Amino acid sequence: MKKALLILGVAIALISCDKKEDKNESFKTAYIDTAKLIQDYAKFKDEDEKFKVKSQEMGRPLEAKLKAFQTEASGFQRNAQIKGMAWAQQKGAELQQREQELSMEQDALLRQIQMESDSIRTSIVKELKDYIKGYGKKEGYDYIYGTGDAATILFAKEPYDITEKVLKQLNDEFNAKNGGTDKKEEETDKSDKKEEEK
Incomplete structure (x- = not known):
């Protein structure tokens, strides 16, 4: 009876080892160059352009104040000679005070x-992580690693790089939602290349 239990135990151990080996054979892994993914993601480019315009608009009032201050400061030396030392000291103190205020405002x-x-970038990174998680589940990956800013891979074979696949799907989905802006740019690029070849 004890021999039978021992043989049964050994048989179960062997079967479980075989199952582990089978799992290793079907193990699916890949990696994504996260820096490239963010850099070439159409939504990131779109948000970046919008933010540049917004930050320029935000800076316009301050820029006007700085120009006015520079004009006043350059006229200060000429007027100091004409209006005297007392005026120059008072006006110099005022200009110094305004310079500090403008610096703080800047x-x-x-x-x-x-x-x-940072908020926009964090939002897009979170969106990408969620997307990759869904992509990994849908495509049956056991692991998807990231390279780039926070490199977690020191070496990987080229076939495991799925950056382009994921990037294409992301951009296709983004462009489908926003009227296909990248396709127009690609067509323009292709027509420019054809004209150059002629």
Whole structure:
């Protein structure tokens, strides 16, 4: 009886080892160059362009103030000679105070722009992570690794790189939602290349 249990135990162990080996054979893994994915993602490019326009608009009032200050400061030296030392000291103190205020306003604007930029980037990165998670489940991957800014792969064979596949699907979905802006750009690029070849 004990021999039978021992043989049964050994048989179960062998079968479980065979199953582990079968699992390893069907193991599916890949990696994505996350820096390239973000850089070439049409939504990221679109959001980046929108943000550049917005940050320029945000900076216009401050830019006008800085130009006015520079004009006033350049006129200060000429007027100081004409209006005297007392005027120059008073006006110099006023200009110094305004310069500090403008500097503080500029710092606050840069912080606000940086916060908004970080918020957009974080939102897109989260969206990409969710997308890759869904893509991995749908395509039956056991693991998808990331390279780029936070490199977790030191070496991988080329066939395991699915960056282009994922990027194409992301851009196709984004363009389908937004009227296909990239296709128009690609057609323009192709027609430009054909004209150059002629």
